[in-house]
Amino acid sequence: MLAALLALGGLGAATGGALALAARRLPPDADGLVRRIDAQLPQTQCAQCGYPGCRPYAEAIAAGEAPINRCPPGGERLVTTLAALLDRPALPVAGAAPAPAQVAVIDPERCIGCALCLPACPVDAIVGAHRYLHAVLPAVCTGCELCLSPCPVDCITLQPAAAPAGSPTADVLPARPSATGGG
Amino acid sequence: MVEIEPTPHRFPGGLTLPGHKAALQTAPIEVLPLPDELVLPLRQHPGAPALPLVAVGQRVEAGERIAAAPDPLTADLHAPAEATVVALERRALIGAPDAQGQCLVLACAAPGSRGEPPAADPGAGAIDTPAAQIRRRLAAAGVAGQGGAAFPAATKAGVASASQPRLLILNGAECEPYVACDEALLRTGAAAVLRGAEWLRRAAGATAGVIAIEADKAAALAAMAAALAATGWTHWRLQRLPVRYPAGAERQLIQLVTGEELGAGRLPAEAGIVCHNVGTAYAAWQALEQDRAMTHRVVTVTGGGVARPANVLAPIGTPLATLIEFCGGYTALAHRLIVGGPLTGVAVADDARPITKGTHCVLVAAPADLSNPGPERACIRCGDCVAVCPARLLPQQLLQAARRDEDDELARQRLFDCIECGLCAHVCPSHIPLVAHYRRAKALVRGRQRDAAAAAQAKARYEARERRLAAEAAELAAAREARRPGRPAAPSEVGQAQDRRAAIQAALDRARARAQQKPADAPPDEEPPAS
Ligand code: SF4
Ligand code: SF4
Ligand code: SF4
Ligand code: SF4
Numbered sequence: 001m002l003a004a005l006l007a008l009g010g011l012g013a014a015t016g017g018a019l020a021l022a023a024r025r026l027p028p029d030a031d032g033l034v035r036r037i038d039a040q041l042p043q044t045q046c047a048q049c050g051y052p053g054c055r056p057y058a059e060a061i062a063a064g065e066a067p068i069n070r071c072p073p074g075g076e077r078l079v080t081t082l083a084a085l086l087d088r089p090a091l092p093v094a095g096a097a098p099a100p101a102q103v104a105v106i107d108p109e110r111c112i113g114c115a116l117c118l119p120a121c122p123v124d125a126i127v128g129a130h131r132y133l134h135a136v137l138p139a140v141c142t143g144c145e146l147c148l149s150p151c152p153v154d155c156i157t158l159q160p161a162a163a164p165a166g167s168p169t170a171d172v173l174p175a176r177p178s179a180t181g182g183g
Numbered sequence: 184m185v186e187i188e189p190t191p192h193r194f195p196g197g198l199t200l201p202g203h204k205a206a207l208q209t210a211p212i213e214v215l216p217l218p219d220e221l222v223l224p225l226r227q228h229p230g231a232p233a234l235p236l237v238a239v240g241q242r243v244e245a246g247e248r249i250a251a252a253p254d255p256l257t258a259d260l261h262a263p264a265e266a267t268v269v270a271l272e273r274r275a276l277i278g279a280p281d282a283q284g285q286c287l288v289l290a291c292a293a294p295g296s297r298g299e300p301p302a303a304d305p306g307a308g309a310i311d312t313p314a315a316q317i318r319r320r321l322a323a324a325g326v327a328g329q330g331g332a333a334f335p336a337a338t339k340a341g342v343a344s345a346s347q348p349r350l351l352i353l354n355g356a357e358c359e360p361y362v363a364c365d366e367a368l369l370r371t372g373a374a375a376v377l378r379g380a381e382w383l384r385r386a387a388g389a390t391a392g393v394i395a396i397e398a399d400k401a402a403a404l405a406a407m408a409a410a411l412a413a414t415g416w417t418h419w420r421l422q423r424l425p426v427r428y429p430a431g432a433e434r435q436l437i438q439l440v441t442g443e444e445l446g447a448g449r450l451p452a453e454a455g456i457v458c459h460n461v462g463t464a465y466a467a468w469q470a471l472e473q474d475r476a477m478t479h480r481v482v483t484v485t486g487g488g489v490a491r492p493a494n495v496l497a498p499i500g501t502p503l504a505t506l507i508e509f510c511g512g513y514t515a516l517a518h519r520l521i522v523g524g525p526l527t528g529v530a531v532a533d534d535a536r537p538i539t540k541g542t543h544c545v546l547v548a549a550p551a552d553l554s555n556p557g558p559e560r561a562c563i564r565c566g567d568c569v570a571v572c573p574a575r576l577l578p579q580q581l582l583q584a585a586r587r588d589e590d591d592e593l594a595r596q597r598l599f600d601c602i603e604c605g606l607c608a609h610v611c612p613s614h615i616p617l618v619a620h621y622r623r624a625k626a627l628v629r630g631r632q633r634d635a636a637a638a639a640q641a642k643a644r645y646e647a648r649e650r651r652l653a654a655e656a657a658e659l660a661a662a663r664e665a666r667r668p669g670r671p672a673a674p675s676e677v678g679q680a681q682d683r684r685a686a687i688q689a690a691l692d693r694a695r696a697r698a699q700q701k702p703a704d705a706p707p708d709e710e711p712p713a714s
Pocket of ligand 2: 103104120121122123124125126136140141142143144145146147148
């Protein structure tokens with residue numbers, strides 16, 4: 001009980017410190033700005049932007065420390081939105097083109113239960129424990145690929161995410177010929 | 184004799200279209216000989232794919248359940264005939280050219296044999312089973328809406344029963360040109376359809392029922408009037424609808440029957456109404472009175488591109504090619520393969536794809552069968568599309584919004600109120616495939632909504648993890664702080680530390696004692712950790 005109270009106190013102190021720090025580094029209203037930027041980011045938490053997640057990248061953008069084109073999953077659409085939001089010029093996206101939705105899959109034949117992938121996952125999508133078979137929760141995985149490199153036996157692969165229930169494909173053919181279509 | 188009431192109500196927009204189905208309005212239902220192979224997609228319903236219950240190589244009986252619904256938006260699947268499961272694999276499906284999905288592939292034990300034609304004797308027993316029990320039996324038989332979306336009938340009845348509906352409408356409008364399968368069932372099996380509708384009415388707990396049939400289906404109206412007279416049921420009425428497309432669309436049907444226009448976003452259940460399709464009622468009758476699962480359905484195979492148009496009773500999972508071959512094959516005019524009617528159907532790229540529970544029509548279109556063909560030109564703002572839209576939308580404005588693909592503008596133009604009736608595209612003098620644009624826009628908006636929901640979830644989980652890591656770090660720091668030498672310890676901490684030290688010492692002693700008892704050659708308790 002007491003230990004828990006102490007821990008809570010410690011947490012309060014830690015967050016308080018972090019907030020104080022943030023307040024010092026960022027202009028006034030920065031928190032609102034960070035939140036507005038973060039709301040646009042894809043939340044893949046893949047760290048491809050060079051920051052350890054979307055929120056840290058949003059903070060760096062708000063502080064004027066990072067360009068707005070560093071998020072490959074967000075792609076062009078995100079750059080356009082951020083450019084409008086921040087009144088900055090739109091830049092071409094740095095890095096890979098956005099990939100279609102994918103999820104990590106652990107090969108149950110090869111997983112040795114080392115638990116090395118557990119701390120790598122930014123959204124706690126992997127369940128498992130030492131020397132027990134691990135599995136990825138497909139509904140939660142963002143496909144960020146961060147769990148791939150820690151695995152010592154390379155048993156994690158990324159596979160296309162299953163199409164969600166009841167979704168038609170985006171390109172439904174017109175039921176008759178059009179000027180561009182064949183026939 | 185039962186009176187056939189003309190409805191006094193109308194709906195906005197709409198159009199009277201040439202039917203193109205005279206020949207099929209007198210022809211009998213033909214029974215398809217069993218194909219060699221049936222391909223049953225696991226996803227035929229709005230919900231998640233059904234879960235297969237059989238293994239490759241397994242023998243299945245006719246009517247045996249082969250896949251189970253994982254949620255209430257999906258229905259169970261049953262084997263249409265005695266067969267061997269030969270594969271569980273991805274196959275091309277009806278939809279976009281690249282539409283694919285997991286399918287159970289069955290090799291029929293007796294290909295070429297004829298299933299039973301629709302039963303002649305509809306029975307006459309009392310229909311007084313409790314509603315919940317009827318719904319269970321509908322679910323067990325995999326009965327789903329045959330009008331297109333294949334919504335499970337048991338779920339629809341269950342949802343409706345919660346709001347104590349006043350009316351069940353049996354939808355016999357079949358307003359789209361070329362399509363004639365519901366009418367064929369009404370003409371040849373009106374009594375069975377009526378009993379099925381009564382089962383569905385009880386399942387939903389609706390107090391009364393209306394059978395609504397378009398005025399151009401005289402034989403169907405007469406057959407239903409006779410069937411109704413034979414039962415003597417007074418809680419059912421028979422209504423004649425004006426011949427005006429889309430009279431059979433759910434909202435328009437409700438307005439025609441009750442005069443009530445459901446506002447945007449208002450569900451039929453909220454107005455105390457539940458609608459079922461004629462084919463669904465027939466399947467409900469088969470499920471409850473013949474103990475047969477929904478493994479077959481009547482499909483209209485028609486158009487100038489097929490030699491001998493017909494209404495065909497076919498097993499679910501029949502490839503389109505088999506149906507077309509049964510109807511004499513393609514003619515030289517065959518131009519485009521459409522599943523569904525000419526206004527609402529989707530073009531498919533090849534005929535290897537199987538029919539599902541919701542497939543009511545296969546239109547092998549000759550050029551003349553296509554709705555409003557011609558090269559697409561720019562919108563001339565003639566307003567013809569506005570005049571026909573039954574949902575009171577501004578289709579040309581909606582088109583601009585769909586092309587720009589902006590969520591706000593699409594919402595302002597009420598994209599999701601569009602019922603995809605296809606009339607705007609049908610009348611457009613510039614031959615713009617408007618409804619194709621709307622379908623695409625809906626899919627894109629839904630995709631973005633899903634992405635936003637996934638992002639919100641990822642954000643919440645990421646933040647929760649950050650909090651957890653911070654808490655763990657703080658705890659560690661506090662522990663380190665407590666251990667630091669030279670810091671005057673609070674009395675309670677001293678006590679705690681002493682307790683802990685004593686506990687550790689006791690554990691060590693126990694371990695030592697255990698080690699001494701054990702023979703020297705015993706294997707170690709634990710293997711070394713993997714890392
Ligand atoms: S690259 Fe984009 S999605 Fe990935 S962590 Fe950075 S902001 Fe988030
Ligand atoms: S399971 Fe792997 S790919 Fe999926 S979110 Fe976690 S770390 Fe990223
Ligand atoms: S397809 Fe949609 S927009 Fe076009 S007429 Fe029908 S309801 Fe109106
Ligand atoms: S009918 Fe066609 S041309 Fe006329 S206003 Fe509508 S979209 Fe434009």
